[in-house]
Amino acid sequence: MKKLNVGLVGTGRLGMMYADFLANRVPAANLAAVADLVPERAKSCAEKFDVPRWYVGHQDLNDDKGLDAVIVTATTVNHKEIVIDAARKGKPVFCEKPLSLNLADAREIKSVIREAGVFFQMGHMRRFDKGFAAAKREIEAGAIGSPCVFRGSSRDPYRPSLEYLAPESSGGQILDMAIHDIDIARWYMGEIKSVYAVGGILAYPEIEQVGDTDNVVMVLTFANGRLGEIDISRNGVYGYDIRAEVLGSGGAVQAGYLRDTPITLLTKAGVNHDVVPYFPERFADAYVNQLIDFLENLIHDKTPMITLDDGIAGLQVAVAATDSLHKNRIVQVADY
């Protein structure tokens, strides 16, 4: 089997998951180098997964002639610099969502990528989840007739640290969470034309310190006249609850929340079952599938399902929705 040497930039929580997948579950990947701004993190990741080389910062990794591709799981504020550097050095790039924290950066990335002519694939693992993909197939196959209304719901099981939540680094709740629902909405329904978002601090009063929200609901209208709703929450305390539903003229398809085990406990307290705890349990296979797909596209020179333009278009909706939230008005996505 042909293997590619890949380098991974960013070895935080998600980066460590990626390292594990690249080392153990993606047959075409040879994890040849890792990099992190914190030397100890890069080093310990390399040791844990038997990675031959590790670097501090992305530049030396991007310079590494032995690498066939670069995978970016660094914090979002650094995406632009890393991706642009990799592209200028001719490296094919896979970049985790969101592409960047603002549209100016996203558009700058695009112009450099186009100039450099390198391969780029945007990361949105939900499209590679067995469930979300099966729903897409049903919609495409006409099983629900013509799609009319989209409902997406993303609930995290607990509040991240306030440091993480600060909009300077996370981009705010919509960019951090709803970007996934927006990507799925675009995939299932078409382009989004306008959006109205309202939010609040309803579960964790301390979030006020960093100026973010813990719950947001929004209404979408699509360019084709279809309708949508998205709600996101930091207080899905019962588990990691990710749902999507499309109601069409001939039926509906739901991608419901996933149980962690098929165990049901029946006692005087009622009937009880569990919910998958968080994204590593929920989407591990999707991340692996996505990495397999990335390497396959690279090896066989195929266009990725999720392009840079998808990354920018989703970001544009998220930025517009964030602005709607702040200004309490209906906004047109095209104005951003």
Added chain:
Amino acid sequence: MKKLNVGLVGTGRLGMMYADFLANRVPAANLAAVADLVPERAKSCAEKFDVPRWYVGHQDLNDDKGLDAVIVTATTVNHKEIVIDAARKGKPVFCEKPLSLNLADAREIKSVIREAGVFFQMGHMRRFDKGFAAAKREIEAGAIGSPCVFRGSSRDPYRPSLEYLAPESSGGQILDMAIHDIDIARWYMGEIKSVYAVGGILAYPEIEQVGDTDNVVMVLTFANGRLGEIDISRNGVYGYDIRAEVLGSGGAVQAGYLRDTPITLLTKAGVNHDVVPYFPERFADAYVNQLIDFLENLIHDKTPMITLDDGIAGLQVAVAATDSLHKNRIVQVADY
């Protein structure tokens, strides 16, 4: 057991259901008279349920000295005239939702009811459904912490006749359908402050002829800062799908769609079960419970759970949402 003699005005589809319940399943009711503008309908209803007296139009029924209460299931446009006439004649009144098609009528009803000093109970059967009531109890008991986000969904299994849909008689899709979700939202969450609704004709192009929509989604903000979403549809072709969910700071409660039978069929085509077909199957017990409650309140002089003010408040939100839909702007409920 003390029995009250009740008169029923309006013997259409819902009126016939009420007649059946009053005749057979509400022990405290003695269905003593029915009335309808169409003589044959009144007569055949009386014959079917062994009702001693039948009238054409509401006035003679309201004049009937043998009646202890009047129940109004006539078409909404006639509610004002019937209720006001009954009130002036001293009759306690139960009136089906929606109270009227506009706020002026609703407020006129209120002033007459207050003047006449008669008992009035507003009909919203969902609050008497075992499921919706159980969810309310969980919320009240603090099982989900502090409520944050409401999601309501109402889907009818097929398109009613265009004649029925005409906004002159139905009040439009929001007044006809979402009035229920709005009532439940107010019950679970508190008063609604602002609303933004968007809709479209996405499943039944012929609806354009009467100027209504077949799908509407809306975002709500509550006076206490909480958030909400409602989606309503005429094309829930797979069954009558009525759901409500409240996400709180400590958990969530869902009142999911109801199956018609607990039968599961497992074949090569997959695993299959049914959905309750429509409102008579879904809410028969709720209607009966509501009528039992009405007579109980009357006999024991108790304040009803759903008052005239609830009827007006819900209508106000529905009227505001309809205006939002038509003008494509965020509206404040207090402005209506």
Added chain:
Amino acid sequence: MKKLNVGLVGTGRLGMMYADFLANRVPAANLAAVADLVPERAKSCAEKFDVPRWYVGHQDLNDDKGLDAVIVTATTVNHKEIVIDAARKGKPVFCEKPLSLNLADAREIKSVIREAGVFFQMGHMRRFDKGFAAAKREIEAGAIGSPCVFRGSSRDPYRPSLEYLAPESSGGQILDMAIHDIDIARWYMGEIKSVYAVGGILAYPEIEQVGDTDNVVMVLTFANGRLGEIDISRNGVYGYDIRAEVLGSGGAVQAGYLRDTPITLLTKAGVNHDVVPYFPERFADAYVNQLIDFLENLIHDKTPMITLDDGIAGLQVAVAATDSLHKNRIVQVADY
């Protein structure tokens, strides 16, 4: 509507439910008389449901010329005497399961019924349940191919009184509980040829005092070669759990346990829902449907779905299974 005057013998727990249904939910029934060995019970039942006449014991009721039919919900040990007396007096009879506590009595009932030429309908309400009936329709329609294996499960939510459990009056756990599963097994699969039952006292040690079991499992073979399993338990402490499943050559159909409300509660403790608490909640509609069917058969001179022969055949299997349990051997139903 043609109404029949019915008399009810036995006003215990189930008899009171029947009285309520006959008085309020069975349009063709006019509950004209009730009887019980305990005068206070007969009297208070008559008062509660406005029944014109009440008797002590069954004989005066069976003599009542104003009655068109007799419904027997007395304790099983008295079935034979009541049914035979009613039959000899020319009354059509409906009798609750089980027909009697032994086959000699059952066969004596049969010979008297045949001689008297009166109408007789056996009570097994599960066949009139929406769910069990829908499963039957699927099987008949060939939805699961040729039936291969039956699995039935009946779990009561708590232990009845020891007095109730005493085999002298209940017939033992199999006659009391599994008679229902046996009836459904025969209905779905065909006649039962042999049976092997094992049981134990596993949850309530005090049952030893009365010589009964609290859990029994049994294996069935049908005359057509098909296979079956039944398990019954007194300790379904989480609710009233009644299930049946048929696996066929082309699929399976399950009549699963029923939830009491469609409410799901999602908290850190997991996802929680309820189970229907006991038979009055689970089978109220089935009992009503069965009484409606009985009167309909009587009025229109139709053969009932569940005949006296069905009552005897089911009892024969239950008696055989009880013998298998006591003697710990495989038994042939035809030997009883």
Added chain:
Amino acid sequence: MKKLNVGLVGTGRLGMMYADFLANRVPAANLAAVADLVPERAKSCAEKFDVPRWYVGHQDLNDDKGLDAVIVTATTVNHKEIVIDAARKGKPVFCEKPLSLNLADAREIKSVIREAGVFFQMGHMRRFDKGFAAAKREIEAGAIGSPCVFRGSSRDPYRPSLEYLAPESSGGQILDMAIHDIDIARWYMGEIKSVYAVGGILAYPEIEQVGDTDNVVMVLTFANGRLGEIDISRNGVYGYDIRAEVLGSGGAVQAGYLRDTPITLLTKAGVNHDVVPYFPERFADAYVNQLIDFLENLIHDKTPMITLDDGIAGLQVAVAATDSLHKNRIVQVADY
């Protein structure tokens, strides 16, 4: 990380899955050699998973000094010869279920293993499944009180080839399928004392040619007085349906069938979802967990959860049940 060099004997369908897991998902394993009686199979497996050495037959592999352990996934009839040869050559052994086709072979294996003093671990992957393990934890934690009744169900989605089914190689349906349910029954409930099994050819008449059954049901009694039922079928045509349930004095726990995706499709044809298709999808993680556990036990010198004695005890019940099936009588497990 310490890695062990493992050799795999048998590269049929299951062997290929094991090779994949050992090569890609078990970090402590270095798949260093494979063997098969069919040279092409051994060779192509080695090529597919970059295995350095391949052999024809087990002897050369067992002789390979570079191997730290041998994993046996060969056809059952060859288990004895392979395991004994490996043990005599001092190799630790992991052996897939069933241990052998008869008890004489199993006991001979035991005496050689004991003599050679090598480590042995029996394969029963269900115990390593997240669901079955969670149910075990609930039972151990007392969540259902004292266990009373076990129900196990195993349904394959289609008939294997007649060649595979021939009892000479498969051991018959009970040894091939119910061995898993028996292992779980012993794990949850305790040792099995007696069994009565009945079976038939109800879905695939052609099975008569090889003298096997396609459906079997059995009743178990445990040494501690508890009760059990198992049903197995070759015609679970709707998917791979593996269930276990334990009813206790304080509740019940169910390990229900698993869906393949969390997708629900709602159309006029009803509500539809899928079932996991077969064992590779259902139990892939369990197989991986089991192999991880095996190497962990070997490295850290720990006693395996499933011992050789477990393998023999399960087999003894399966052999007894098969004899019960053939002779149509209740059998005592201790007699085998």
